[in-house]
Amino acid sequence: MNNDILKVLYSKEEIDNACKSLGNEISKTYAGKTPVVVGVLKGAIFFMTDIVRAVDSYMQIDFIDVSSYHGATESSGTVELLQDINTNITGRDVLIVEDIVDTGRTLKFLLDTFADRGAKSIKVCTLLDKPAGRKVDVKSDFTGFKVPNEFVVGYGLDYDEKYRNLPYIGVLKPEIYANK
Numbered sequence: 001m002n003n004d005i006l007k008v009l010y011s012k013e014e015i016d017n018a019c020k021s022l023g024n025e026i027s028k029t030y031a032g033k034t035p036v037v038v039g040v041l042k043g044a045i046f047f048m049t050d051i052v053r054a055v056d057s058y059m060q061i062d063f064i065d066v067s068s069y070h071g072a073t074e075s076s077g078t079v080e081l082l083q084d085i086n087t088n089i090t091g092r093d094v095l096i097v098e099d100i101v102d103t104g105r106t107l108k109f110l111l112d113t114f115a116d117r118g119a120k121s122i123k124v125c126t127l128l129d130k131p132a133g134r135k136v137d138v139k140s141d142f143t144g145f146k147v148p149n150e151f152v153v154g155y156g157l158d159y160d161e162k163y164r165n166l167p168y169i170g171v172l173k174p175e176i177y178a179n180k
């Protein structure tokens with residue numbers, strides 16, 4: 001599996017450090033509050049479990065499962081809601097935890113959905129931001145790393161459902177997806 005990786009962008013140690021520093025920022029922002037922290041499945045699974053443990057604040061956690069890539073390196077353009085949260089977020093402070101913001105379509109869908117439900121505030125924490133991929137105008141409040149315009153995998157991020165279990169984030173060799 002490691003042979004499919006062109007280069008490592010962020011090691012496990014760099015990711016751990018980013019989680020610590022984001023956790024400190026988030027703790028300050030939510031001091032005295034009890035946000036609902038929503039992890040976006042499946043990509044954000046590992047980041048979510050690391051980030052919530054780095055935050056010193058009362059919180060509720062929940063998960064939402066959305067999908068738009070379907071085995072490709074380009075967004076299908078349509079965000080499908082596969083599984084909703086169980087928490088009533090009306091009047092609540094919501095923190096969305098994402099692995100990556102690329103076109104921004106997934107995040108826009110989530111921001112609109114949670115705003116329609118009457119969230120008191122909505123903030124976004126993403127490990128990776130790929131500004132060159134943006135198709136819709138959305139922004140993250142807490143960002144780990146800005147990544148170049150390349151398809152990245154590992155630490156939850158997949159290509160065709162593979163590579164999520166890599167402990168680091170790397171760039172996939174183009175021949176892996178070119179031959180599909």
Ligand SMILES: O=P(O)(O)OC[C@H]1O[C@H](OP(=O)(O)OP(=O)(O)O)[C@H](O)[C@@H]1O
Pocket residue numbers: 040041042043044066067068069070075098099100101102103104105106107158
């Ligand atoms: O900014 P965007 O272009 O919308 O891309 C970002 C989204 O794409 C990926 O999810 P995907 O749809 O691949 O589902 P997954 O998390 O289950 O892999 C990723 O986990 C983000 O949620």
Ligand code: HPA
Pocket residue numbers: 069100102103150151152153157158159
């Ligand atoms: O670069 C990426 N890698 C994996 N999943 C993604 N979803 C959006 N962009 C990416």
